Every structure is written in structure tokens, then in C-alpha cells.
Amino acid sequence: MTEQTYQYYLNQKAVGAHYLEIGNPMKALEHFINAYQTTYGCEDLDLMLELAFLYDEVENPEQAIAIFSQMIEVDPTFPTSYYGLATIYDDHEDYERAIYYYQKTIELDPEYETAHFFLANIYDELGDNQKAIAHYEKTIEIDPSYYYAYINLGCIYEAEDKNLKAYHYFYRAHQVNPADYTALFNLGVACRKLGQVKEAIRYYRKSLGANPQYAFTYLNLALIYKEVFEDYEESIKLYTEGIKYNPQMSVLYYNRACCYALLNEFEKSLDDIQIATQISPSLLDYMKSDDELVQVKKLPRYQAMYQ
Missing domain, CATH: 1.25.40.10 (Tetratricopeptide repeat domain)
Known part of the structure; x- marks a missing residue:
């Protein structure tokens, strides 16, 4: 290996890092590949790690998997190689392989908190609460x-x-x-x-106050005023505010319709029912058996639309 070739490897790696820093992953990838294709590059775990994560970022998981697998050949004791494979399989919902590689990561580094966390996520998704709890608790113990x-x-x-x-x-x-x-x-x-x-x-x-756009906060808070205090006006105010931020959230219209019905404002109720069922036709069956809307269903306009 000549000094010029070694310098070329260093230069390409540095240029790739520069493009990565300024937010140009495609140019960074180009120069990291050039560095990787040298004799020095194909054994540089730091470079290979950057390259593998970049391949994953630009949606080329096959190449990312190939690089992570080669990293394991270079150094079978480097836990991040296994972690990288685990995250790719996790993203593609190949949970069996993801679990295997998260576990391999943890075998090599029992304090690898993100491996514990994402392994817990998989067990949570699969309904294995005991294992999920154990790995979330370990995550907290570490961090x-x-x-x-x-x-x-x-x-x-x-x-x-x-x-x-x-x-x-x-x-x-x-x-x-x-x-x-x-x-x-x-x-x-x-x-x-x-x-x-x-x-x-x-x-x-x-x-x-922290996030005025989250629809379910309006929904849950309005339900308290409706169910506990029978304060339908306050519920309507909350639903209306939630709709301002979430105009496609059908349950906000539907629940506001129920409050209008309880206040005997049947036409307003029907207006909201119409919007809610247009957004979510699945609400139709629920609506037809909803006792709070009995009077609304007697309106000629309702019968023309739904019967």
C-alpha cells in the first residue's frame, strides 16, 4: 500500500464526514464508499459503521446488512454490528431475527441500553409483557x-x-x-x-399547555366534563378546540354531536354526525345503536341520509 493510496483513503473519509456534517448523505455515501474500497477502509470499523447506517438511511437495507455482516467478520466482538442488524430487521418487522441480534448485542455488552429498550419494544408488540418489563427495567437501571x-x-x-x-x-x-x-x-x-x-x-x-394539538387530550378531558359533571357546554368547547387543530378527527365531531343532542340542539348534532361519518364510515353502525342520538334519528334530514 503506497502512501498516496493511504492518503486517498484518509481524504475520502474526511470528505465524506464533511458532507455528512452539512446534511448531504448521498455525497457522504459516495466518498465513504471510495474510502471503504481501499485496503484500509474495508477493515475500518468506524468507517464501515458510518457507511452501513448511511445505506440504511437512504433506504438500501441490503447493502447495510452486507456491511454490518462484514463488520462481524472483521471483529466478532463489536456489539454495534449486531445492533445495527437488529435495527434493520426490527424496522422490517422481522422480529425473530431482530430479537436474535439484539440478544447478541446484549451478550457482548450487557449495558447496551438501546438494545434493551428496542428488544423490550418488540416483546411489548408481541404481547410478552414479562420480557418487555424486564428489558424496560434494565434500560432504566442503565440510564x-x-x-x-x-x-x-x-x-x-x-x-x-x-x-x-x-x-x-x-x-x-x-x-x-x-x-x-x-x-x-x-x-x-x-x-x-x-x-x-x-x-x-x-x-x-x-x-x-405543552401540546395543544393532541386530539386525544381534548377527547378524554371533554368526556370527564360530560360523564362526571354533565357539563355539556364545556365538553363542546373542548371538542371544538380539538377540531380546530384536528379537522379530520372523526371522534371529536361524533362526541360533540352527542353533547349537542343532550342539549336538544339536534340540527347541530346532525351536522356533526354527517361530518364524522363522512370521515369514518365505520361509525355508521355504532351511531345507529347509540341511545344518545335517539331524537336526532327522528329528524327528516337524518332519515333521508341514513335510512
């Missing part, structure tokens, strides 16, 4: 500030109706990131299920 590990643990326990545990993890997530709406929203969910209505309202309103 106590891993926000979404707390969120996902809380969601598992909330789905199991273990609402005190759910609250615990959502609150810990909130402590990690007090400004994020996700933990605040989920704290509202947990408090509502625990019967702590005032606390649920407080968290939902704080969540809206």
Missing part, C-alpha cells in the same frame, strides 16, 4: 433518564389495569421531562382510572 422506558412501562401496567404502578412510571417520566405532553397525558389517564378526577383534569390541561 435512569430514559424517558420512553418509563412511558412504555406505564402503558403496559395501564393496559393491565394496574393503575397505581402505571401512575408511578408516568410520574417518573414526568420528573425526567416535565415539559413533555406525553407523560402529562398519561398521568391524566391513570388518575381518571384511579377515580382522581380533579387530578386527571389538572394533568390533561397541563398536557394541552
Whole structure:
């Protein structure tokens, strides 16, 4: 290997890094490939790692898999090679292979927190809650500030109706990131299920302050005013605000229609029903058996449209 060839390898690697830094992945890829095709490049794990992730970024997973596989041949003890393969198979929902490579990553580096986290995600997706919980807990043990590990643990326990545990993890997530709406929203969910209505309202309103565009916060908060306080006017205000940010969210129109019906504003109710069922025709069957809309269904306009 001549000095000129070695210098060429270094130059191509540096130019590729420059293009990557300024946000031009295709030019970066071109120069990293040039560097990789030298004798030095095909054994440079850092270069190969950049190249593999770039191939994945530009939607060429086959080449990414080939590079990660070669990295394993160069150094079978480098955990990120296995992690990279795992993420590609994970993205393509090949969960069996993804699990295998996440596990290989963890065997080589038991403290690889993102491998634990994404392995937990797969088990969560597959409904294996025990394994999901174990790997989310390990993620937190390694990195106590891993926000979404707390969120996902809380969601598992909330789905199991273990609402005190759910609250615990959502609150810990909130402590990690007090400004994020996700933990605040989920704290509202947990408090509502625990019967702590005032606390649920407080968290939902704080969540809206953090993110006024999230449709389900309006939905859940409005339902409290409707079901607990029978304050249909406040519910309508919330649904209307939610619709402003989410004009294609059919359930907001549908639930507002129910509140209008309860206030005997049947024509307004029917207007919302029409919009809701145009957006989501699947609501038609539910609507036909909804007792709150009995009077609306007597309107000639309703009968002309739906009967």
C-alpha cells in the first residue's frame, strides 16, 4: 500500500464526514464508499459503521446488512454490528431475527441500553409483557433518564389495569421531562382510572399547555366534563378546540354531536354526525345503536341520509 493510496483513503473519509456534517448523505455515501474500497477502509470499523447506517438511511437495507455482516467478520466482538442488524430487521418487522441480534448485542455488552429498550419494544408488540418489563427495567437501571422506558412501562401496567404502578412510571417520566405532553397525558389517564378526577383534569390541561394539538387530550378531558359533571357546554368547547387543530378527527365531531343532542340542539348534532361519518364510515353502525342520538334519528334530514 503506497502512501498516496493511504492518503486517498484518509481524504475520502474526511470528505465524506464533511458532507455528512452539512446534511448531504448521498455525497457522504459516495466518498465513504471510495474510502471503504481501499485496503484500509474495508477493515475500518468506524468507517464501515458510518457507511452501513448511511445505506440504511437512504433506504438500501441490503447493502447495510452486507456491511454490518462484514463488520462481524472483521471483529466478532463489536456489539454495534449486531445492533445495527437488529435495527434493520426490527424496522422490517422481522422480529425473530431482530430479537436474535439484539440478544447478541446484549451478550457482548450487557449495558447496551438501546438494545434493551428496542428488544423490550418488540416483546411489548408481541404481547410478552414479562420480557418487555424486564428489558424496560434494565434500560432504566442503565440510564435512569430514559424517558420512553418509563412511558412504555406505564402503558403496559395501564393496559393491565394496574393503575397505581402505571401512575408511578408516568410520574417518573414526568420528573425526567416535565415539559413533555406525553407523560402529562398519561398521568391524566391513570388518575381518571384511579377515580382522581380533579387530578386527571389538572394533568390533561397541563398536557394541552405543552401540546395543544393532541386530539386525544381534548377527547378524554371533554368526556370527564360530560360523564362526571354533565357539563355539556364545556365538553363542546373542548371538542371544538380539538377540531380546530384536528379537522379530520372523526371522534371529536361524533362526541360533540352527542353533547349537542343532550342539549336538544339536534340540527347541530346532525351536522356533526354527517361530518364524522363522512370521515369514518365505520361509525355508521355504532351511531345507529347509540341511545344518545335517539331524537336526532327522528329528524327528516337524518332519515333521508341514513335510512
